[in-house]
Amino acid sequence: MGNSVIARRLGLLAVLALCVVLLALVPYFPSYYVRVVDSILIYIILAVGLNLVVGYAGLLDLGFIAFYAVGAYAYAMLASGQFDIHLPFIVVLFIGAAAGAIAGILLGFPVLKLRGDYLAIVTLSFGEIIRIAINNADDLTNGPQGIAGLDRASLFGLPLTTPVHFYWLLLVLAIIVCAGVYYMERSILGKAWRALREDQDVVRGLGINTTTLKLLAFALSAAIGGAGGVIFGAFQRFVSPESFTFQESLLVVLIIIIGGVGNIVGVIAGAVVLVVLPEILHFAAQYRLLIYGVVLVTVIVLRPGGLVSPRFNLGFIIRKVRTLWLSPSKT
Amino acid sequence: MALALENVSKHFGSLVAIRNLSLSFDVGSIYSIIGPNGAGKSTVVNMIAGSYAVTSGTIRLGETALNRLPKHRIAQLGVSRTYQNLRLFDGMTVLENLEVCFFPQSWLTFLTGAKRLSKAERLEICHACLAEFHLSDVADVLAGDLPYGRQKILELARAFVTQAPIVLLDEPAAGLNHTETKDMAAMIAGLKREDRAIILVEHDMDMVMSISDRIDVLNYGELLCSGTPDLVRTNERVQEAYLGTTEELDDIRKLAQSRRAQGGLRANAGIVRH
Amino acid sequence: MFDYFLQQLIFALAIGAIYGLIALGYTMVYGVMRLINFAHGEFFMLGPYIYTFLFSGLVGLGGLAPVLDSAIAIVASFVIVGLLGVAIERFAYRPLRAYGRLAPMLSALGMSIVLQSAVRVTVGPQPVHFPAIVPSTPIDALGGMVTTVQLGILIAAVLLMVGLTLFVNGTRLGIWIRAASESWTTSSLLGIRVNRAVSLVFFIGPGLGAMAGIMYASYYGIMQPTMGSVIGLKAFTAAILGGIGSIPGAMLGGFLLGAIEVFGTAFLPILSFGYIGTEYRDVFAFAVLILVLLFKPAGLLGETVSEETTVAKKDY
Numbered sequence: 075m076g077n078s079v080i081a082r083r084l085g086l087l088a089v090l091a092l093c094v095v096l097l098a099l100v101p102y103f104p105s106y107y108v109r110v111v112d113s114i115l116i117y118i119i120l121a122v123g124l125n126l127v128v129g130y131a132g133l134l135d136l137g138f139i140a141f142y143a144v145g146a147y148a149y150a151m152l153a154s155g156q157f158d159i160h161l162p163f164i165v166v167l168f169i170g171a172a173a174g175a176i177a178g179i180l181l182g183f184p185v186l187k188l189r190g191d192y193l194a195i196v197t198l199s200f201g202e203i204i205r206i207a208i209n210n211a212d213d214l215t216n217g218p219q220g221i222a223g224l225d226r227a228s229l230f231g232l233p234l235t236t237p238v239h240f241y242w243l244l245l246v247l248a249i250i251v252c253a254g255v256y257y258m259e260r261s262i263l264g265k266a267w268r269a270l271r272e273d274q275d276v277v278r279g280l281g282i283n284t285t286t287l288k289l290l291a292f293a294l295s296a297a298i299g300g301a302g303g304v305i306f307g308a309f310q311r312f313v314s315p316e317s318f319t320f321q322e323s324l325l326v327v328l329i330i331i332i333g334g335v336g337n338i339v340g341v342i343a344g345a346v347v348l349v350v351l352p353e354i355l356h357f358a359a360q361y362r363l364l365i366y367g368v369v370l371v372t373v374i375v376l377r378p379g380g381l382v383s384p385r386f387n388l389g390f391i392i393r394k395v396r397t398l399w400l401s402p403s404k405t
Numbered sequence: 406m407a408l409a410l411e412n413v414s415k416h417f418g419s420l421v422a423i424r425n426l427s428l429s430f431d432v433g434s435i436y437s438i439i440g441p442n443g444a445g446k447s448t449v450v451n452m453i454a455g456s457y458a459v460t461s462g463t464i465r466l467g468e469t470a471l472n473r474l475p476k477h478r479i480a481q482l483g484v485s486r487t488y489q490n491l492r493l494f495d496g497m498t499v500l501e502n503l504e505v506c507f508f509p510q511s512w513l514t515f516l517t518g519a520k521r522l523s524k525a526e527r528l529e530i531c532h533a534c535l536a537e538f539h540l541s542d543v544a545d546v547l548a549g550d551l552p553y554g555r556q557k558i559l560e561l562a563r564a565f566v567t568q569a570p571i572v573l574l575d576e577p578a579a580g581l582n583h584t585e586t587k588d589m590a591a592m593i594a595g596l597k598r599e600d601r602a603i604i605l606v607e608h609d610m611d612m613v614m615s616i617s618d619r620i621d622v623l624n625y626g627e628l629l630c631s632g633t634p635d636l637v638r639t640n641e642r643v644q645e646a647y648l649g650t651t652e653e654l655d656d657i658r659k660l661a662q663s664r665r666a667q668g669g670l671r672a673n674a675g676i677v678r679h
Numbered sequence: 680m681f682d683y684f685l686q687q688l689i690f691a692l693a694i695g696a697i698y699g700l701i702a703l704g705y706t707m708v709y710g711v712m713r714l715i716n717f718a719h720g721e722f723f724m725l726g727p728y729i730y731t732f733l734f735s736g737l738v739g740l741g742g743l744a745p746v747l748d749s750a751i752a753i754v755a756s757f758v759i760v761g762l763l764g765v766a767i768e769r770f771a772y773r774p775l776r777a778y779g780r781l782a783p784m785l786s787a788l789g790m791s792i793v794l795q796s797a798v799r800v801t802v803g804p805q806p807v808h809f810p811a812i813v814p815s816t817p818i819d820a821l822g823g824m825v826t827t828v829q830l831g832i833l834i835a836a837v838l839l840m841v842g843l844t845l846f847v848n849g850t851r852l853g854i855w856i857r858a859a860s861e862s863w864t865t866s867s868l869l870g871i872r873v874n875r876a877v878s879l880v881f882f883i884g885p886g887l888g889a890m891a892g893i894m895y896a897s898y899y900g901i902m903q904p905t906m907g908s909v910i911g912l913k914a915f916t917a918a919i920l921g922g923i924g925s926i927p928g929a930m931l932g933g934f935l936l937g938a939i940e941v942f943g944t945a946f947l948p949i950l951s952f953g954y955i956g957t958e959y960r961d962v963f964a965f966a967v968l969i970l971v972l973l974f975k976p977a978g979l980l981g982e983t984v985s986e987e988t989t990v991a992k993k994d995y
């Protein structure tokens with residue numbers, strides 16, 4: 075074993091250690107930064123979920139935020155004074171995910187035979203319909219005022235109240251979601267989705283029912299969206315239709331594209347960039363949005379394939395680490 | 406298992422692409438469908454595979470009528486195919502292109518894992534298939550990065566990897582050079598098996614004549630003649646359809662003009678389309 | 680009842696014409712580039728702002744007759760917004776052509792943010808009054824139910840649509856546009872300068888959008904930087920409803936959407952015994968769209984492509 079291998083192993087260890095230390099230090103940041111990190115994590119979860127549909131199955135879903143809304147309102151209605159129902163957080167988390175999945179299937183079933191832009195616009199419409207319905211169903215949702223005073227959440231007896239608590243919860247959840255999606259990506263299901271994205275007619279010609287395949291992607295991603303919504307509700311302890319506009323759906327799509335479609339590492343990078351950028355731009359006051367837009371266009375024109383190259387994905391990193399550890403001579 | 410077309414017709418608007426065609430194919434042989442451009446060969450393939458709905462008539466696989474079934478059901482019953490224009494999953498590796506074919510075919514198998522191949526079994530079959538088609542060296546190369554000739558072979562492999570009893574090959578040799586075509590012919594001849602019917606659409610006459618057990622000649626959507634290679638080779642009507650006597654040529658030209666007038670732009674599109 | 684109906688009808692036609700004009704921009708761009716131009720709603724918003732700026736500028740310079748001032752300002756807004764569209768295509772979309780369909784769409788989203796916030800920082804976010812181009816007087820002949828503004832909008836929009844139809848069907852440039860929409864590759868092989876067709880489309884589309892914006896603003900007498908977002912979305916819906924890529928489809932989709940919204944809002948509360956109120960107005964557009972697509976997956980006038988002939992294998 076040569077010196078260089080040892081050096082490289084040390085380097086790798088250092089990088090890993092740095093990541094762990096950084097993640098462990100977050101709770102000691104000022105509260106504002108913890109909130110930003112929480113926000114990044116939420117968007118990572120959402121974008122990884124949506125990526126199943128957009129990045130893997132190749133279906134443009136512009137109404138994703140509707141599932142997020144379903145989850146958030148599930149918590150708002152089942153854990154607040156609204157109907158005086160107070161279910162525990164963990165229960166609502168599962169209900170929210172299930173409700174999201176059901177909404178996804180209900181939407182998906184009739185529309186998944188549509189192609190490309192027609193699908194995009196129908197999902198967009200669905201998102202708008204949900205939002206408008208929430209806005210107007212006063213008896214259920216309190217309309218535009220929203221529902222306030224949601225229950226303080228707790229998980230297995232641990233309180234979930236401060237941004238730091240949520241940081242840990244979101245971190246664990248983000249890791250679970252990323253790992254799960256990565257596993258699916260590598261399974262035959264993931265391959266079928268990628269094939270679907272390349273040429274769905276041929277996929278049908280191989281004896282695969284593309285409708286169920288799409289439905290599965292839709293339902294899974296909606297479930298992740300729903301779960302994300304529940305956490306959002308518990309975190310904010312207030313929900314209103316304003317949080318679920320078309321622009322939010324677009325933001326999640328943007329994260330995916332700007333990071334690198336179909337690539338978990340890319341999605342993480344995208345979420346970091348698109349959440350942090352507006353925060354940095356606070357100094358620019360009213361020019362903030364303008365600069366944000368200009369940066370966005372510039373980035374995409376300079377790096378149309380996304381910030382992260384498709385080769386630099388989770389699989390690549392894992393392979394790299396594994397070979398360096400097991401058979402360093404190959405690297 | 407036998408595949409039969411019974412009085413099948415296909416209209417595209419006013420254009421009659423296939424008229425009252427009856428053909429049957431049994432496992433154990435290689436069948437070729439030949440005919441001039443626009444004769445309706447690909448249309449036949451597309452109808453069998455379920456990509457086009459028949460206008461009238463029935464297509465049967467054994468006792469099952471195929472033409473009411475959705476496309477993926479037809480494939481599940483054992484009909485696989487290649488396309489006249491290469492349609493590989495370019496962004497996936499050669500191996501993955503084959504693996505996808507083993508995606509569990511129903512929810513039940515998917516969820517319970519019953520009757521489902523394990524990953525190891527799947528990979529074993531795919532690797533064996535790659536070896537058979539001399540693609541092992543490129544297993545991890547993206548399909549889109551292969552040279553054209555090997556892409557054609559990969560598409561062939563994809564059609565055979567699931568051991569489907571009915572295999573439809575739409576111009577496997579199109580665009581290949583002379584040696585590649587010869588190799589392709591040998592490869593297809595070697596794939597003939599007792600439990601498999603290969604239906605080949607091809608323009609390369611050497612290939613068709615050398616490997617087919619029966620040749621069906623289509624012209625303007627109708628069966629011109631059908632028989633062994635020797636029979637077809639000497640058939641006058643076939644020669645006319647391909648080469649044309651002088652009067653015949655005039656007739657064909659007229660016919661073509663009237664068809665074009667009927668079919669409008671669409672019929673013309675057949676010239677550009679492949 | 681009939682008067683009420685007539686009034687609603689004119690209203691529906693006027694708003695539908697506006698939707699139709701915007702939808703034309705979406706559909707034409709989509710036709711040549713297969714791009715959902717999310718920035719298109721902003722051209723609609725820019726129209727009235729640029730018009731006001733030019734008009735007050737002209738008046739400030741001494742001006743001519745008010746009618747002439749208006750006319751010049753209108754034409755100039757068309758041209759300016761059109762040129763802006765051409766420039767945006769050139770710099771923000773064209774470099775992305777080889778990169779699939781998501782990248783240009785993202786760029787369009789970015790442009791939308793840029794345009795909207797640019798207007799916001801220059802004139803402020805608050806709604807401002809839009810000066811009437813023609814005084815809004817009820818027309819006696821129609822029982823006083825219809826105003827000059829409504830009628831003016833309708834006439835102007837229909838003239839623009841007729842003009843566009845004649846242009847794309849009857850002129851060489853128009854035929855280029857249609858050829859490029861049919862097949863990009865074939866057109867370029869035939870020596871059609873596809874890039875010019877694209878630039879032209881990016882001139883006409885935003886120009887028409889600006890006209891629609893001016894009409895909309897004169898109808899409501901108000902303009903604000905965010906006005907393009909929702910209307911843009913609805914007009915896009917109209918384009919899809921008619922079958923995206925189809926020019927007559929966009930007009931049809933626009934008028935249909937107008938009718939659905941206006942009559943839906945007017946009659947649904949009655950029909951549903953007050954259960955479904957007017958607040959669901961914005962839902963109609965989307966609900967009808969979903970319904971139509973379920974039965975006609977390519978929109979009303981869109982071409983259904985048979986799957987074996989689909990040009991693009993990938994949806995996204």
Ligand SMILES: Nc1ncnc2c1ncn2[C@@H]1O[C@H](COP(=O)(O)OP(=O)(O)OP(=O)(O)O)[C@@H](O)[C@H]1O
Nearest residue numbers: 417422442443444445446447448671672675679985
């Ligand atoms: N989707 C379609 N829509 C309209 N017409 C079609 C369609 N598909 C095929 N046709 C027409 O049907 C006729 C038969 O076409 P087909 O593709 O079956 O010919 P082919 O025998 O395969 O020719 P080639 O040797 O050129 O592949 C042609 O005139 C063609 O234009």
Ligand SMILES: [Mg+2]
Nearest residue numbers: 446447489679
């Ligand atoms: Mg053919």
